[in-house]
Each structure stands twice: as C-alpha cells, then as structure tokens.
Amino acid sequence: MGPLPPDWTPADIEAVMLENDPEKMPYVPIAVSMGCDEGDRDWAETVCVRLAAHPEEWVRGNAILGFGHLARAFRTLDRPTVEPLVRAALTDPSSVVRGQAEAAVDDIAHFLGWSAR
Template structure:
C-alpha cells in the first residue's frame, strides 16, 4: 500500500493484512480507527493486530482502540480491556506508551478503570 493515506477500502486493508509486511501493517490500525467504516470491524482489526510480533504494529493497534473509544464512545469491553491491559505490561516501551494513551481514552470516554490504573477511579467521564 505504500505510505500512509487517510482512507483505504476494506479490501485494501485486508490485502495489507494478508501480505503481513510490518512496514505496511503498522498503518492499518491508524487508517481503520481514524476514519472507521464501522466500530465492530475496526475494533476487530485493531484487536487482531494488538498481538502482532512487531511492536510498531502492536502499539498502533492499541492506539487505534483509543481512537475508537473517542469516536464511538463504545467498545466491546471483554475483548478490548484485556488487550489494553496486556499492552500496559508489554516488554516494549513504545507499546506501553500507546497502551497508556488508549487506557486514558477508555477512562475518559468510557469510564473504564483498568488494572494497574486504579488512580483513574472516580475521575470524571467525558460528557456525550
């Protein structure tokens, strides 16, 4: 796919995933979360990539989940929360940083309190 473009079709996203090149894959979570065609599909893509071997791909997938929280004000908690919490414990500092951003987004937009981030309990939630 080449350099980052703001919009890709679902077919283009799937083609990048099928090729599996981390240099391309790292853009997928950003593309699907900044201009998502739908929450469920974009969330599933980000969750798929949150466990990728490449830290750049993993980190961007977690960041994408935070974008989706902001845009939709809804995520599948039983699936998303463990992914973000795992990212907070990732061996890579960049992944941990993106997971921290996602944790802040789900705390602010969804009111979630994640493991290890109990200090956010009682903080205000973004009004709709």
C-alpha cells in the same frame, strides 16, 4: 495515511494485512480506527484486536492505541474483549507498546469511564 491509499476500503486493509508488509502494517490500526465510519466500527475494532498480538511492536502498539481512537469517536468498545488486551499492553516488554497503551487508557477512561489500570 502513510503508505496506505487515502481512499482505502476494508478490502484494501485486509489485503495489506495478508501481505504483512512491515512498512505498511503499523499504519493499518491507525487508519482503520481513525478513518472508519459507524458501519465499519465493529470491523475496525476486530482489526485492532487481531493486530494487538502482532509480533512487531509498532503494529501491536498502534492496535492498542486504536482502541482509544475508537472510544473517542464512537463511545463504545467490546469491554470483555478489549479491556484484557489493553491491560496486558500496559506490561508489554516493549516500551512502544506500553506508551501507546498509556495513551489508549487515557482515552478509554475519559470517553468510556473504564479504569484499565
């Protein structure tokens, strides 16, 4: 996906996050939330949690959107951790983050029945 190798591993993703390359970072939460399997689901959610506070708006927004992808794929999220992050993203100063949060809220509501608004 984007500048990430198509056959990435969790170690590859962790290395990209350490590097914090602005060209690669926006792809990380999307890659992990759409490309993980059941065995890496918790790790992918943790990556999105970590990146939900990233200073770059596209990284932050994509991390929030990643929660929607995980909800769709696995029908579960750690509600006490994720719900406050999604709620906060709905009022983020960045329109990018707010837009991604709106999309995530729709998926989370549909697949998990939460109302994050």
